[in-house]
Amino acid sequence: MTQAPSQHQAFRFSLPNTGIAPKFARELLVHLLHLTGHSEAAGSAKLLVSEVVANVYVHTDTPMVHVDVTVSPSRIRVAVWDNAPGACPAADPPSPEAEGGRGLLLVQSISSEWGVNWPANNQLRQKHVWFALDTDEKGAAA
Template sequence: MNQQTAEPALPVRNFSAQLSPTPRGARLARQLGADRLRSWGLPVDPARQIIAELTANAATHGRVQGRDFRLTLYVVADTLRIEVTDTRGERLPRPQPASPDAESGRGLLLVEALADRWGVTGGRFPRKTVWAELRLTPTEPSASRTPAPGTER
């Protein structure tokens, strides 16, 4: 019996790279992510800024000598999901207001402002994944900034 398989309406899009937890690794993650988004015909910003912040955090706060972090991008329906997995599962990120003269500390506030949703998911010890989602189609501003159910922010 011949059976036809249904072709997906949209192409499957996913990308993953393992990188060193260094400033160079974070910079490379941002470049690779932007290149991948361009190749998929998707807008680069604000995803590039989110990738930059999450990978900089992985290189700074999630760094463990000899252990890499992973950047994963994928598109499901009309949503781009950005995930950064590191091996400091005991250090959960929390956005906190930075003092006006601080040189750092605003990254998660930026992610919170740019992403439609974001959160943290635990993994096999010692991993954690910080993720952010962006809708690829226009939405109502008041409905777009809702936290994911069950995630701490």
């Protein structure tokens, strides 16, 4: 059994922005969470990272998706970066007939908190959508 980290650990992985990027992001994040003692939060994290990375694929022409993951004993934070800083993602309810548009509503309802950030010195023209999952001492989403 892997132990939860006693301090913050930070990781980054980058993926080509293709239709299979959400699957790669899910799989990489699940393995990372298992290795850092957060196996019980992997299900929620897997769903949320998939939704956010899928939004990058659908709504931007960013060539690469960068995923930053920070784990600590009580929190997992995931940030997904893209090069489309103009559009501000929002968790607005879609029409009942719409086939999509519910991903950020899932992020909002499952995560402990979430948001969108633009770096103060945004010369690279990037933004990131992030979410956090608070965890208990066993690594489960609280």
